[in-house]
Amino acid sequence: MMQMQTQVDIDKRFWFCYGTEKYLLAEKAQAICNEYIKSELVQPDIITVSGPVPDIGIIADTVGTISMFGGVRLVYIPEIEISAMQDKEVKEFCELMGDMENAVVVAFCVLKEAKQIGTKKGKLFIETAKKTGMALEIKKPTVKEIEGFLIQEAEKTGAKLTQKQAELLIEITGEDIPLLINEVQKLAAADNYTIITADTIETLATRTLEANVFEILDAAFAKKPKVAFEKLKTILDAGESEIMINGALASSFIDMYRVKIGLASGRSYSQVHKDMEYTGSDWRLKKSAERATRYSIEKLQHAVEILSGLDKALKSSAVNSRILLENALAEIISL
Numbered sequence: 001m002m003q004m005q006t007q008v009d010i011d012k013r014f015w016f017c018y019g020t021e022k023y024l025l026a027e028k029a030q031a032i033c034n035e036y037i038k039s040e041l042v043q044p045d046i047i048t049v050s051g052p053v054p055d056i057g058i059i060a061d062t063v064g065t066i067s068m069f070g071g072v073r074l075v076y077i078p079e080i081e082i083s084a085m086q087d088k089e090v091k092e093f094c095e096l097m098g099d100m101e102n103a104v105v106v107a108f109c110v111l112k113e114a115k116q117i118g119t120k121k122g123k124l125f126i127e128t129a130k131k132t133g134m135a136l137e138i139k140k141p142t143v144k145e146i147e148g149f150l151i152q153e154a155e156k157t158g159a160k161l162t163q164k165q166a167e168l169l170i171e172i173t174g175e176d177i178p179l180l181i182n183e184v185q186k187l188a189a190a191d192n193y194t195i196i197t198a199d200t201i202e203t204l205a206t207r208t209l210e211a212n213v214f215e216i217l218d219a220a221f222a223k224k225p226k227v228a229f230e231k232l233k234t235i236l237d238a239g240e241s242e243i244m245i246n247g248a249l250a251s252s253f254i255d256m257y258r259v260k261i262g263l264a265s266g267r268s269y270s271q272v273h274k275d276m277e278y279t280g281s282d283w284r285l286k287k288s289a290e291r292a293t294r295y296s297i298e299k300l301q302h303a304v305e306i307l308s309g310l311d312k313a314l315k316s317s318a319v320n321s322r323i324l325l326e327n328a329l330a331e332i333i334s335l
Helices: 022-039 056-064 087-097 114-118 120-132 143-157 163-173 177-190 198-204 209-221 225-237 242-264 269-275 283-292 297-316 321-334
Strands: 014-019 042-048 072-080 103-110 133-137
Touching: 014 022, 014 120, 022 042, 022 072, 022 103, 022 177, 056 072, 056 087, 056 103, 087 120, 114 120, 120 133, 143 163, 143 177, 163 177, 163 198, 163 209, 177 198, 209 225, 209 242, 209 283, 209 321, 225 242, 225 321, 242 269, 242 283, 242 297, 242 321, 269 283, 297 321
Parallel strands: 014 103, 014 133, 042 072, 072 103
Antiparallel strands: none
16 A cells, blocks of 8 residues: 555656655655666666755756756755745746756655645646646555555564554554554564554554543443543643643534534445545545434534533633643533
């Protein structure tokens, strides 16, 4: 899934990769550079010009100078930030990319939002890359693809990770790929490079705030208030702020509310994901759809109102923040 192969074409002078996932973009750009170097069509030394706003003067000098050692120069520009560049800088950069004979440029841009590439400056980058090389959109992998990748990563260490355990790890740790790679290596060592068990994942895997909040909600749904409050205490004692916990709780209930409304109108959680322009995979909303079955639309709306009121109180009330959060959780459990 993550092994990125790119066939080198010396006629392609400008490779522009863009997307929202820095890790995948850097991996793709590096793979392109490696393929050029292996082909011996370029000089083996990569010239790196740093972003987010690359120095146009340095790029002009580099791509415009004939090499004394044969071959063309390979210029790598990581983390260009198009929104930070002025219109004039974008125009000059793209003009350079359109008139190169002595260099190959490989660049990538991390988008804060996918729609950023649709701006005037973003479109100019895309058009230039298509004319002189390649414009590659690197999309975030689906949860199923990440699961497959984690299974492969476990196999590299000599351990075994089943699809069910891979799903559990993603639920607990999130979808950040570099973090997941580290987690697999850690868990494989903990289980002596044999089978990575669910118990090991539950005990040792790094938990996101979202995963911790889901556990609080699951305990609440199961009518286990003691477990829910113990979990809340553990998170607070670990240093997580009441405002951040409330934000994660509110986000979860808003997701459940949206999915419940969607299901009531005949739309699936994946359609709600598209309608609401969520980024990333629809896995989170799938989980929300499962949890939403325990609440009516009215009760979900009430929970959102409780947490909205809590947000205001946390930011303005003199009452102890932990007490406010505990009272709000008690109200939600009572629903």
